[in-house]
Every structure is written in structure tokens, then in C-alpha cells.
Amino acid sequence: MRAEIIAVGTELLLGQIVNTNAIYLSQKLADLGIDVYFQTVVGDNAARIRLAIETARTRADLLLFTGGLGPTQDDLTKDALAEYLGRDLLIHQPSMDKIEAMFAARGVHMVESNRRQALMLQGSEPLFNEAGLAVGNALTVDGTHYLLLPGPPREMRTMFDGPAAAWLRKLSGEQKKLYSRTLKFAGIGESNLEQELLDLIEAQSDPTIAPYAKEGEVAIRLSTKAADEKEAALRLDLTEEQIRARTGQYMYAAEDIPLEEAVVRLLRAKGLKMSTAESCTGGLLAELITTVPGSSGEFKGAVVTYTNEMKHELLGIPLSQLEGADAPGAISESTAALMAERVRERAKSDYGISLTGVAGPAESEGKPVGLVYCGIARNGRPTAVYTMQLSGSRSIIRQRAAKAALYRLWQELNGLKG
Amino acid sequence: MRAEIIAVGTELLLGQIVNTNAIYLSQKLADLGIDVYFQTVVGDNAARIRLAIETARTRADLLLFTGGLGPTQDDLTKDALAEYLGRDLLIHQPSMDKIEAMFAARGVHMVESNRRQALMLQGSEPLFNEAGLAVGNALTVDGTHYLLLPGPPREMRTMFDGPAAAWLRKLSGEQKKLYSRTLKFAGIGESNLEQELLDLIEAQSDPTIAPYAKEGEVAIRLSTKAADEKEAALRLDLTEEQIRARTGQYMYAAEDIPLEEAVVRLLRAKGLKMSTAESCTGGLLAELITTVPGSSGEFKGAVVTYTNEMKHELLGIPLSQLEGADAPGAISESTAALMAERVRERAKSDYGISLTGVAGPAESEGKPVGLVYCGIARNGRPTAVYTMQLSGSRSIIRQRAAKAALYRLWQELNGLKG
Numbered sequence: 024m025r026a027e028i029i030a031v032g033t034e035l036l037l038g039q040i041v042n043t044n045a046i047y048l049s050q051k052l053a054d055l056g057i058d059v060y061f062q063t064v065v066g067d068n069a070a071r072i073r074l075a076i077e078t079a080r081t082r083a084d085l086l087l088f089t090g091g092l093g094p095t096q097d098d099l100t101k102d103a104l105a106e107y108l109g110r111d112l113l114i115h116q117p118s119m120d121k122i123e124a125m126f127a128a129r130g131v132h133m134v135e136s137n138r139r140q141a142l143m144l145q146g147s148e149p150l151f152n153e154a155g156l157a158v159g160n161a162l163t164v165d166g167t168h169y170l171l172l173p174g175p176p177r178e179m180r181t182m183f184d185g186p187a188a189a190w191l192r193k194l195s196g197e198q199k200k201l202y203s204r205t206l207k208f209a210g211i212g213e214s215n216l217e218q219e220l221l222d223l224i225e226a227q228s229d230p231t232i233a234p235y236a237k238e239g240e241v242a243i244r245l246s247t248k249a250a251d252e253k254e255a256a257l258r259l260d261l262t263e264e265q266i267r268a269r270t271g272q273y274m275y276a277a278e279d280i281p282l283e284e285a286v287v288r289l290l291r292a293k294g295l296k297m298s299t300a301e302s303c304t305g306g307l308l309a310e311l312i313t314t315v316p317g318s319s320g321e322f323k324g325a326v327v328t329y330t331n332e333m334k335h336e337l338l339g340i341p342l343s344q345l346e347g348a349d350a351p352g353a354i355s356e357s358t359a360a361l362m363a364e365r366v367r368e369r370a371k372s373d374y375g376i377s378l379t380g381v382a383g384p385a386e387s388e389g390k391p392v393g394l395v396y397c398g399i400a401r402n403g404r405p406t407a408v409y410t411m412q413l414s415g416s417r418s419i420i421r422q423r424a425a426k427a428a429l430y431r432l433w434q435e436l437n438g439l440k441g
Numbered sequence: 442m443r444a445e446i447i448a449v450g451t452e453l454l455l456g457q458i459v460n461t462n463a464i465y466l467s468q469k470l471a472d473l474g475i476d477v478y479f480q481t482v483v484g485d486n487a488a489r490i491r492l493a494i495e496t497a498r499t500r501a502d503l504l505l506f507t508g509g510l511g512p513t514q515d516d517l518t519k520d521a522l523a524e525y526l527g528r529d530l531l532i533h534q535p536s537m538d539k540i541e542a543m544f545a546a547r548g549v550h551m552v553e554s555n556r557r558q559a560l561m562l563q564g565s566e567p568l569f570n571e572a573g574l575a576v577g578n579a580l581t582v583d584g585t586h587y588l589l590l591p592g593p594p595r596e597m598r599t600m601f602d603g604p605a606a607a608w609l610r611k612l613s614g615e616q617k618k619l620y621s622r623t624l625k626f627a628g629i630g631e632s633n634l635e636q637e638l639l640d641l642i643e644a645q646s647d648p649t650i651a652p653y654a655k656e657g658e659v660a661i662r663l664s665t666k667a668a669d670e671k672e673a674a675l676r677l678d679l680t681e682e683q684i685r686a687r688t689g690q691y692m693y694a695a696e697d698i699p700l701e702e703a704v705v706r707l708l709r710a711k712g713l714k715m716s717t718a719e720s721c722t723g724g725l726l727a728e729l730i731t732t733v734p735g736s737s738g739e740f741k742g743a744v745v746t747y748t749n750e751m752k753h754e755l756l757g758i759p760l761s762q763l764e765g766a767d768a769p770g771a772i773s774e775s776t777a778a779l780m781a782e783r784v785r786e787r788a789k790s791d792y793g794i795s796l797t798g799v800a801g802p803a804e805s806e807g808k809p810v811g812l813v814y815c816g817i818a819r820n821g822r823p824t825a826v827y828t829m830q831l832s833g834s835r836s837i838i839r840q841r842a843a844k845a846a847l848y849r850l851w852q853e854l855n856g857l858k859g
Binding site for chain 1: 452471728836
């Protein structure tokens with residue numbers, strides 16, 4: 024079955040609200056094994072809603088509407104569909120009772136227009152609104168299925184997960200379900216990763232292999248339609264193995280978790296602790312690690328030494344190392360090493376990670392924007408320093424530097440490097 | 442002019458990413474006085490992209506594409522439009538040069554497919570990609586205008602705000618332009634701010650007054666259609682004054698800048714420096730401040746003391762203050778005060794800002810999730826400590842705590858408090 028999601032609301036066209044309903048419904052429909060080929064957003068205008076219906080009918084057999092079921096004059100979805108299908112609008116009494124009871128309870132006078140929320144298309148199945156007042160509708164006409172859901176996300180989700188999903192399961196009863204698995208990679212770009220797997224990606228129809236890039240990470244989503252979890256797992260395992268065999272050294276997880284979480288889990292498994300000393304990233308690396316709940320077990324703390332004075336004050340790095348004509352300077356391999364070693368000592372942690380470089384927009388110490396040194400100090404082995412030349416805006420460089428440091432630590436913890 | 446925004450990407454249809462480009466472009470097109478009647482999302486499929494083009498042509502005279510300009514096999518927007526219009530794809534040499542230079546600089550082998558990013562439609566105006574590699578396209582065929590922008594939001598925004606908007610202004614040159622001004626507020630919620638201004642918002646048709654909530658900040662967007670800048674400024678000034686008269690104590694800027702930038706500017710103007718000591722926010726406050734270019738002049742550094750041991754080691758806070766049955770504990774008013782005072786001394790800064798609390802998901806020291814203390818230590822005056830009970834997820838609480846600390850410092854710098 025091919026679905027089109029039609030979100031109705033001028034506020035979406037004006038960019039006043041994000042279309043979060045579309046992302047929610049897309050995920051839920053995928054899980055039901057229903058393909059979404061198009062999403063449409065149309066304003067609160069009867070003629071244009073009808074136009075959207077006409078268009079969608081030519082390219083989908085399930086039209087899923089959200090929004091426009093409310094009480095106001097510009098809530099027109101039911102009216103537009105009723106007119107398009109030549110159906111009457113009838114009162115759904117249980118919904119009307121709920122509306123009247125609600126106003127009675129509040130002791131507020133009910134405006135007549137609120138009755139509009141109890142209207143349903145003649146011959147449709149009413150979908151009771153547990154989380155609000157406007158009744159939903161489900162009906163099939165000439166082989167096309169129509170599903171009308173409210174716009175407020177909480178109401179829409181409650182109604183979809185309940186009666187709407189049940190109705191869809193009946194429709195697509197015989198269909199297989201879509202099972203997905205996400206593989207996460209770091210230390211390799213999207214296009215290079217895809218290059219490594221190109222023949223697989225092109226050959227594979229089931230499971231499908233879809234790469235997409237996040238900042239400093241790449242995800243590959245494997246999807247297969249199967250009768251049950253077991254059948255799906257079998258296929259996904261096979262494809263995962265093929266990918267692992269080629270690019271396993273970059274693959275940090277077989278689930279959709281950020282790199283920092285993979286690192287924290289590894290530290291936890293090995294009973295190790297870390298700390299960071301940051302300059303150009305301004306605390307971003309510490310911030311990323313501490314987004315992981317319970318990371319206080321593995322992360323002891325950080326110093327953000329944004330000035331030479333602070334590098335001296337908090338880490339005891341001699342000013343002769345940082346300033347003066349012959350000094351290596353704050354942005355140097357040796358300073359990165361010192362920062363990592365000193366924070367490791369101060370924090371009494373197993374690993375000390377440092378980042379010092381030029382986030383931009385302007386160069387610093389005569390060093391170019393994007394030059395970043397990452398130091399990794401560890402017990403009983405020489406400190407490793409990685410030199411990076413990153414590109415992008417100030418915030419992108421900071422983000423990439425922090426993710427690169429996490430990747431180097433992940434490699435280290437896996438005994439892949441250093 | 443009627444526009445349709447066509448976002449290309451299967452990841453959107455699968456609900457893997459939110460269509461933030463649509464909301465950004467909708468706002469920007471409104472600013473240009475261009476009506477958006479439909480938004481469409483279509484997958485990485487040439488036939489369906491062509492179908493979306495055919496449909497959009499019947500109901501819009503500007504087709505604005507985002508996504509599908511990248512290097513991979515499923516980046517098909519240019520190919521699909523070229524085929525639909527019967528145009529060839531040519532190399533845009535400046536973009537090709539940039540691509541080759543980038544790979545050369547990184548010393549990474551360039552995959553052949555990366556050349557695809559330099560392709561442009563025959564007879565189109567190339568839009569150079571300042572923030573990335575894929576060149577944009579702008580062309581008009583048979584009275585329909587086509588604008589091709591990259592999918593990554595940062596690249597798309599940079600290209601739209603630059604060459605794309607310039608091209609559109611030429612197209613809609615004769616129309617009255619929409620002029621906007623954004624007022625930024627902190628320390629007050631969206632609904633409370635709206636309540637304060639409700640009669641203005643309802644009465645005003647031009648300039649329009651539209652509030653938008655961001656995390657820890659609220660923006661109010663004033664928009665007016667005017668013949669020129671001067672006429673617009675006159676109207677916007679009047680409305681801004683009305684709003685300032687009622688809610689000026691919360692208004693930190695009359696332009697769309699984040700709170701941290703307003704704080705850094707104030708510090709710079711007063712020649713003052715700050716430092717932070719963070720526990721529950723894990724470095725987020727330092728990270729926010731250092732997103733502001735040049736903040737090293739006002740921000741000396743931070744300590745992220747994620748454990749009691751680190752609070753003792755880096756800030757010299759006695760363990761008797763932190764641990765033991767009768768101790769105030771790490772999450773307490775007195776510890777917040779000590780953290781702020783100690784980091785101020787250590788960093789030799791004018792202000793020391795501290796945050797300690799419970800970000801969740803679980804309670805800590807028997808204290809509830811969302812309880813956060815913010816300390817502000819300053820020269821020659823007693824340290825102020827603010828107690829907050831915040832709600833939301835772990836990341837929301839961290840975000841709100843950091844913004845609340847910035848707001849308190851902003852008040853302090855304005856002599857509004859403390």
C-alpha cells in the first residue's frame with residue numbers, strides 16, 4: 024500500500040510550526056510496512072485541500088490527513104473531503120456528548136462552532152479522540168483509503184497509535200512488516216563509506232542499505248520486509264556481516280546511538296575513567312559525553328582553558344611553552360600532549376583527552392582555521408597526538424573536532440590504534 | 442508569485458529526519474512576499490521526483506528544491522529536472538575546482554562521484570556553495586522558475602540567504618518587500634509573554650507580531666510590508682516601543698541573536714571577564730558562550746567538576762562540604778556559591794558563574810530531577826544564588842539551566858538585579 028501524508032495548516036506554510044506529525048506518521052507507517060511516497064502540506068483553504076486530494080489520489084491509495092478537524096472556521100479538512108466525495112457530514116453522538124460534558128464541567132458557555140468537532144463523514148468509521156475533542160474519520164471509497172486525524176501532536180499520536188493503527192492493520196493485514204537496523208560509523212565520510220559498499224548498495228533490494236550523514240558520524244539503515252522478527256534478524260545479520268567485513272574498523276555500533284554513548288559504554292565495560300582539557304571546543308567534548316545518562320561513572324570532569332593564563336593556572340603548563348617567539352604556542356602538538364597529560368593527572372583518570380586548535384572565523388597564532396590537535400594521554404604509554412585539518416564553519420569545526428576526539432578514543436579502547 | 446517547496450530525500454519519508462528546511466524557507470519566502478501554497482516531500486526516486494515537478498508546475502510558478510544535490514547514487518534532483526526539461530548537465534568549473542582543492546588539502550582520495558556535485562543544468566545560473574561542495578542552480582523555463590538548493594541545512598541556508606534570495610528578489614522586484622525585526626526575550630515563557638501583549642497581537646495587522654519559542658529564549662517577530670527600509674523602520678520602531686514599554690525587562694536584544702551573544706557583548710562593552718564552574722550542565726554553559734566568535738576576550742575558561750573529587754581537586758571545595766550525613770552536599774545553595782567564588786578566584790575573572798543540580802533521569806543526593814542552583818560571584822558583593830525547579834528531559838533541563846544562568850548574568854550586567 025502506498026500512502027501520502029497530507030498535513031493541513033497555513034501555520035505550516037508560513038513556517039510558524041515544524042511538521043512533526045509527518046515524521047511521526049512516516050516512522051509509524053514504515054513500521055506497518057506501508058510505503059510513504061509523498062508528503063504534502065496545504066493551507067487552510069478548501070479549494071487547495073481538494074486539489075491536494077485530487078493529486079494524492081493519482082499517486083497513493085491511502086490519504087492520511089492531519090489537522091483541520093478543529094472548531095474554527097479555517098478547520099476545513101472534513102468539509103473539503105465531504106464535498107470532494109459528495110458525502111454528508113453527520114454528528115458523532117459520543118463525541119458530541121464528550122464536548123458538551125467538557126464545557127458543562129468547566130462551566131464555560133460552549134460556542135456553537137465547537138459542535139463542528141463532532142462531525143464525521145457519512146459512511147466513515149469514527150475514531151474517538153481520547154486526548155481531545157475532534158473525532159477522527161476512516162473510510163474507503165472506490166479503493167482509496169482516507170484517514171483523518173487531528174493536528175495537535177498529542178491528540179494525533181494517541182488516535183493514530185490506537186484506533187487508526189488498528190484500522191490500518193486490518194487494511195494491510197496480509198502485508199509483511201518492515202524491520203530496520205541502524206549501523207553507526209565514525210572516522211569515515213559518507214561518500215567514502217558508500218564507495219566501499221557501492222556494489223552491495225546497488226545489488227541489495229532486500230534488505231535495503233541506505234546511508235545518511237550526521238555531523239561527525241555516518242549511519243547506515245538496513246531495512247527488510249519480513250513475516251516476523253526472527254526472519255528479519257536472519258537477513259539483517261547477514262547484511263551486517265557483509266558490511267562489517269569491509270568497514271568494521273569504522274563501525275562503532277549496530278544501533279542508532281551517538282559516538283559519545285559508545286565510548287562511555289566501552290569505558291564502563293573496562294572500568295576506566297576519562298577527563299578532558301579543551302581549548303577550541305570550549306567544553307563541547309565534555310558536554311557531549313555528559314549527555315549520556317550515568318556518565319558521571321566514567322567522566323570525571325574537564326577544564327576549559329580558553330586562555331594561556333588558564334592553561335597555566337589550571338593545568339600548570341609553563342608560559343614559556345605557550346608564549347614567546349620560540350615557544351611552540353597554545354596551538355601545537357606539544358601543548359596538546361601536555362594538556363592531555365596534565366588533566367589526566369589532575370583528574371586522576373585513566374585517559375586524558377585534549378583539544379587545541381583554531382575554530383575560526385579568524386586564524387590564531389598564525390595557524391590556519393581548522394587546524395586542530397587532539398591529545399590522548401593514557402597510563403604507561405606515550406601520549407598520542409593527532410593532527411587534523413578540518414573544514415566548515417566555526418560550529419562545524421568544533422563539532423567535528425569533538426567527534427574526532429571521541430573516535431580516536433574509541434579506537435584506542437578497541438585496541439585498534441596507538 | 443506562488444511557490445512550492447519540494448524537499449527531496451527518502452530519509453524524510455522514512456521519518457529519519459525532520460524537514461527543517463521547509464520551515465526555514467517558508468519564513469524566508471514570506472519575508473520576500475512570496476506565497477507558499479504547497480510543500481511536498483518526495484523520495485530519492487527519479488520517476489517520482491519528475492512526478493512531483495509535473496504536479497507542482499500546475500499549481501506554482503516557483504519550484505524550490507532542497508536536497509538531492511550530493512555525490513551519492515541517490516542524489517537525483519538535478520538529473521530528474523534535467524531530464525524533465527530536456528537539458529544537459531554541465532560542469533561548473535569553480536565548484537569543481539573547490540571540490541578538488543578540498544580533497545587535495547585533506548589528502549583524501551577523491552571518489553569519482555564527488556564530481557557530480559559540480560554539475561549544473563544547461564542554461565541555469567549557478568549558485569556557488571559557500572558552506573559546502575554541491576553547486577546550486579537557478580533557472581526559468583516557460584515562465585516557471587526553478588531553484589535547486591542543497592539539503593544539509595547549513596549549506597541550504599547559506600546559499601538561500603546569499604545568491605538564491607538575490608535571484609528571487611530580481612524575480613519579485615516590483616512587489617512590496619516584507620521587512621522584519623526580531624526581538625529576543627529571556628526569563629519569561631512564551632505564553633506569559635504573549636499574555637502581556639495579547640491585545641497588541643490581536644489589534645496589530647501591520648506590523649504583525651508573532652511570538653516564537655526557542656529553548657530558554659522567546660523571539661517576537663515584527664513584520665511589515667513597506668516600499669522601503671525607512672518606511673518599514675518607522676513602523677517597526679513604534680511597535681517595538683509599545684512592546685518594550687510592557688516587557689522591556691525581559692528583552693535582551695532587538696535582533697535575532699542568542700542570549701550568550703548578548704551577554705558576551707555586554708561583558709566586552711564593560712571590559713569584564715567571566716568563568717564558569719559546571720556540574721549538571723557538563724560544560725554546556727561554557728560551550729554556549731564560546732560559540733560566540735571572539736569570546737576568548739571575555740571568557741577565561743571553565744571547570745567541569747562532574748564528581749565531588751573534582752570539585753575538591755579543581756576548586757578546593759572541602760569534601761566535608763560535599764559528603765557525609767550532615768554535609769550540604771554537591772547539590773546545594775552553599776556549594777553553588779563556593780563553586781562560583783572558587784572558579785572566579787582561580788580564573789582571576791570578574792564574574793564566576795556556577796551550575797549544580799539534577800539533570801536526571803534519576804534523582805541525586807535524594808534531590809528531585811530539575812532542581813538546579815546557579816551561583817553568581819562578583820567583585821566586592823555577596824555571591825547571589827538562584828534556585829530553580831526546571832522540567833523536561835535531561836537535555837532540556839541542561840539547556841534551560843544554562844540559559845537561566847546567562848539570563849541572571851545579563852540582569853546583573855544591566856544592574857537589574859543583585
